[in-house]
Amino acid sequence: MNNARTPLPPLLVVGDALLDHDLCGRAERLxxxxxxxxxxxxxxxxxxxxxxxxxxxxAADGRPVTLVTALGTDxxxxxxxxxxxxxxxxxxxxxxxxxxxxxxVLAGDRPLLRLDDGEGRARGxxxxxxxxxxxxxxxxxxxxxxxxxxxxxxxLAEAAARAPVVWDPHVRGRPPVPGVRLATPxxxxxRAFAQQLGRDGEPGEEAGLRSAARDARVLIGAWQAQAVAVxxxxxxxxxxxxxxxxxxxxxxxxxxxxxxAGDRFAATAAGLLADGALxxxxxQGAVHAATRYVAGGGARAVAAPDVRGALPDPPAxxxxxxxxxxxxxxxxxxxxxxxxxAAGGCFDLLHAGHVALLEAARRAGDCLIVCVNxxxxxxxxxxxxxxxxxxxxxxxxxxxxxxxxxxxxxxxxTPERVLGELRxxxxxxxxxxxxxxxxxxxxxxxxxxxVLLLPYLDGRSTxxxxxxxxxxxxxxxxxxx
Numbered sequence: 001m002n003n004a005r006t007p008l009p010p011l012l013v014v015g016d017a018l019l020d021h022d023l024c025g026r027a028e029r030l031x032x033x034x035x036x037x038x039x040x041x042x043x044x045x046x047x048x049x050x051x052x053x054x055x056x057x058x059a060a061d062g063r064p065v066t067l068v069t070a071l072g073t074d075x076x077x078x079x080x081x082x083x084x085x086x087x088x089x090x091x092x093x094x095x096x097x098x099x100x101x102x103x104x105v106l107a108g109d110r111p112l113l114r115l116d117d118g119e120g121r122a123r124g125x126x127x128x129x130x131x132x133x134x135x136x137x138x139x140x141x142x143x144x145x146x147x148x149x150x151x152x153x154x155x156l157a158e159a160a161a162r163a164p165v166v167w168d169p170h171v172r173g174r175p176p177v178p179g180v181r182l183a184t185p186x187x188x189x190x191r192a193f194a195q196q197l198g199r200d201g202e203p204g205e206e207a208g209l210r211s212a213a214r215d216a217r218v219l220i221g222a223w224q225a226q227a228v229a230v231x232x233x234x235x236x237x238x239x240x241x242x243x244x245x246x247x248x249x250x251x252x253x254x255x256x257x258x259x260x261a262g263d264r265f266a267a268t269a270a271g272l273l274a275d276g277a278l279x280x281x282x283x284q285g286a287v288h289a290a291t292r293y294v295a296g297g298g299a300r301a302v303a304a305p306d307v308r309g310a311l312p313d314p315p316a317x318x319x320x321x322x323x324x325x326x327x328x329x330x331x332x333x334x335x336x337x338x339x340x341x342a343a344g345g346c347f348d349l350l351h352a353g354h355v356a357l358l359e360a361a362r363r364a365g366d367c368l369i370v371c372v373n374x375x376x377x378x379x380x381x382x383x384x385x386x387x388x389x390x391x392x393x394x395x396x397x398x399x400x401x402x403x404x405x406x407x408x409x410x411x412x413x414t415p416e417r418v419l420g421e422l423r424x425x426x427x428x429x430x431x432x433x434x435x436x437x438x439x440x441x442x443x444x445x446x447x448x449x450x451v452l453l454l455p456y457l458d459g460r461s462t463x464x465x466x467x468x469x470x471x472x473x474x475x476x477x478x479x480x481x
Contacts, residue, residue: 008063009274012132013088013267014152015051015142015168016122017069019076019101020299022047027107039107047299048083049102051142054168054263055088057293058140061271066136068129070095070122070148091132093151094123100146104259122147130155138274139165140266141180145172153177164273167225168266169193178224182279184266184286190215190230197222209238209247216240229283231265231290233258239283248284250291252402257298264293295405296332322395323418326369326408330422333405338366342424344415346373347394348387353430355401360454361428362403370398371418374411381413416440427451 025042048056055067065088071077072095080099084090097120105113133139133155141156143149149156153174159165160179167176167183171192176183185193194215209232216228220242229248230238236249268289272282330340343361347354347370362368372394378387387394395407410418419427419440427444429451441451 008061008271009137010064010066011058011138011140011267011271011274012066012068012136013051013055013058013140013142013270014068014133014149014156015054015140016144016146016148017052017067017071017080017099018049018144019080019083019099020047020049020053021045021101021103022106022299023103024106024108027112037107037112039105039112042105046079046083048080049260049299050100050144050263051148052080052084053260053299054140054142054267056084057260057264058267058271059088061268063271063274065089066091066132068093068132068148068152070099070120070146072097072099072120074098074118074120076101076118091126091128093126093129093148095120096123097121100144120146122151125151125155133159137163138270139163140270141165141167141176142263142266143168143170143173145170150174164270166266166270166273168262176223176225180223180225181227181273182269182282183219183223183225183228184231184262184269185219185228186231186262187212187215187233190219190228194218209235212238213240213245216245217242227279229265229269229286231262233261236287237265237283239280241279246280246283248280248287251288251400252291252295256294256296258294260299261290261294265290296329322399322406323408323410323421326406326418327421329367329406330369330424333367334423336366339364339426340367340369340422340424341365341426341428342369342371342419342422343428344371344373346378346382346387347398348378348382348389350394350397355403357428357430357454358398358401359403361426361452362405364426364428364452364454367405368403369406369408369422369424370404371408371410371415371422372398374409377411377413414439416443419443423447423449425449428454430454 022045023042025039027037027039029038030036031038051069052067055065059065067088068091071092076099098118099120100118103115104111129152133152136159139159141149157177160177164181167180169176169183169185169189171189190212197218199218212230216230216238217240219228220240227239227241232238234250234253236247239246239248265286269282269286272285333340341361341364343358358368372391375387375391391409398404398407408418420443427449429438438451444451
């Protein structure tokens with residue numbers, strides 16, 4: 001059987017690149033001469049920003065990415081070229097002035113101040129840039145209002161007529177070209193664009209789902225877009241085709257730095273549309289990816305010096321390789337000095353006993369990775385009638401639990417191989433394994449890990465649930481669906 005993964009389709013990213021810096025330290029007192037915090041012990045990091053961040057995030061999903069952006073001869077442009085080397089293919093258009101850069105001063109995870117430098121703008125298109133747009137099978141426009149999309153507007157309009165184009169707009173930029181598959185403004189951006197078009201809010205109307213739905217409907221008509229997804233932060237996104245909108249909620253509350261979450265959303269949506277996904281599936285995948293991006297450290301996870309190795313996780317939408325996602329999660333938590341907890345099982349028909357065990361396991365450390373038997377593994381262990389739920393669905397259900405950070409799937413009867421890849425500090429099992437020497441225990445202990453037993457709710461089992469369902473009397477009258 002050939003397990004080689006089919007290469008993902010390429011993506012062209014067009015837009016304004018930025019250079020971002022973070023100065024991170026501790027603020028434990030106020031200055032004696034002014035009521036401002038004193039930040040000390042600072043560490044400086046740099047990373048791609050704007051369209052360059054979106055391109056790096058798309059490349060982190062494993063697809064070839066070409067970035068068309070404006071760069072100049074200034075030091076910030078040179079630094080960004082170094083950060084992008086070997087990550088994306090770069091097609092430059094000329095830049096008048098210095099590349100825009102942002103410096104954030106943070107105390108812990110809390111931004112205190114932002115300094116902006118550089119007001120460079122794209123001077124004009126090049127033949128290479130126009131050719132790249134004309135040849136693109138899928139395009140993401142990350143418009144930060146500095147002219148790159150403007151100088152290629154005619155070529156982008158032609159692209160939108162034949163290929164999926166996702167347009168991530170900025171209020172300083174121009175509206176999307178007609179015909180884009182999906183526009184992705186934030187709620188604030190959608191409100192501002194709608195107001196520019198003369199759509200005022202109703203008296204007493206607050207920013208929320210009702211306002212976002214109305215703004216999206218106005219923008220679809222004005223922009224001639226096929227769909228608009230208004231991003232709502234921790235609430236998810238509202239997808240509209242002009243009629244009744246679809247709310248796509250986040251799978252869990254993610255506490256963290258949201259900087260760049262919109263780029264993660266747009267890059268994922270564009271990539272999934274390039275793969276042939278429906279718009280609804282692309283937006284759902286984008287919401288999940290943005291949630292995990294924030295929970296995984298956000299923009300600072302792509303900071304130099306190791307941009308490629310620290311890029312955030314791919315979409316948690318049930319596509320892709322969940323085990324690779326689990327490896328990245330374990331490596332990130334371990335590198336930060338945290339405790340990696342793993343738990344395992346078939347998790348066929350998830351029930352209250354499973355949930356109680358997983359919630360207890362998560363409290364034992366800083367992340368929980370669930371190791372799940374593949375369908376073949378479950379059949380060997382449980383018999384020909386199992387699993388009742390296929391592995392892909394079991395992964396989706398487990399990932400939806402707030403206490404679960406990642407899921408790994410293993411095909412063997414026992415999880416030694418995947419445990420060797422994850423190297424958790426704690427391997428959690430239910431208390432029903434008490435006084436039983438687990439076959440994986442020597443392996444876990446070989447790297448200093450610990451096997452930990454946790455209380456298990458009595459009387460809950462998948463086998464019992466399946467038996468009671470099979471013995472239940474059939475309904476009388478009417479039809480079943």
